[in-house]
Amino acid sequence: MRQDHLITATQLSRDDIETVLDRARAVADDPAAYADRHAGRVLALCFFEPSTRTRMSFDSAAKRLGMNTIDMGDVDSSSVSKGESLSDTVRVIEGYADAIVLRHPSEGAATLAGERVDVPVVNAGDGAGQHPSQTLLDLHTIREDHGLDDLTIGIMGDLKYGRTVHSLAAALTEFDANQHFISPESLRLPRSVRFDLHETGAQIREHEEIEPVLDELDVLYVTRIQKERFPDENEYHRVAGEYRIDAETLDAAADDLTVMHPLPRVDEIAPDVDETDHARYFEQAHNGVPVRMALLDTLLENANPDADEGTEVDR
């Protein structure tokens, strides 16, 4: 992986992904070896949108690498509320930190930030655009269960606005994966994502119901259908109910089906699924820490190629 920034999953090659995931496995196996690896460095957490899991997971990852974190805090109490542009904000923060993690409600915000600063920028979600670090931990979870080739994956829910879906679909094109997209017509994949998938020659199929494909799947990746996307609440309840799975639904699935979800879930996965062997979403969330440690380690290494000479970490 040669890039200084991680903006979109479309920039990741198979080698890039495997480099980070191999390192994540090494981190998980021997976290102590990485404990002081980036001591003295600072990670800026810039979240222009609420986040719990992603923010805490990056915070934890940085601290486990020996880094300090700085946080711009709630947008309402930051200089952004005074009308400062994102361009200016990241330029200022560049002087405070060795890397920036950015979440922003506008698509393309991370691309803009990456053009404005020289320190590594990680896109931690830009509107309905991309969420590539989530994809790396998703792929890590899938690889641990099934490997990443000869894979059949179903991705179900809000495919139109689901940034985790857009990134995952793009990254899977680097592997031998059949992708089934299951959603209501109104929440199909956006044109730009389908364009990229077709450009790569990816094997994809789109469905409105899960039943016809459920028994073929190695992985079922469920996302939340967002209530706020529907002008009519009745329509939301009708649609959301059709894309809800429970333990009984999974009777028709393969025994080794892995069920994943980027979290938070509302009611699209019934609690009784938690007790089945299929549930992997909490482990998936936990994988965020070693994967983000590996990602930060890789990006900082790219940004400071000579800084780590002489370390005793065996990689």
Add this chain to the structure above:
Amino acid sequence: MSEHELRVSKIRDGTVIDHVEGGQALNVLAILGIDGSEGFGVSVGMNVPSDRLGRKDIVKVEDRELSQSEVDVLSLIAPEATINIVRDFEVVEKNRVTRPDTVTGVLSCPNRNCITNADEPIETRFDVVADGVRCDYCATILRADIADHIDV
């Protein structure tokens, strides 16, 4: 000289943009940033009969020669256009438009949630793809409705 060419008189010096798809002439002027206030003589023929296109538009701009980047951008809405440079009533150069790789600062992104539509000091940038253009920031694809998003 055929009848339809007589509808707009010949120019001494400047550019004749011919074989523009019918109805796109005003968008051509928008791309060139010409609104009449510059003082150039501008003649526009719209929906003129054409053997090649059925109906076409023609734009003649006096005392103004187009740059290559302007010609490239024209290709997005007038892929069949020919660009004739005229000096002293003679066509001294005749070119077809070619599609550029990127278009910067010409189109606005239709995605209201794109960072280019926020209050940022930023110029739009679109990659030219098979049958349209694609925002470099949010990846939104524009196809048939490109002319609706000209922002010059």
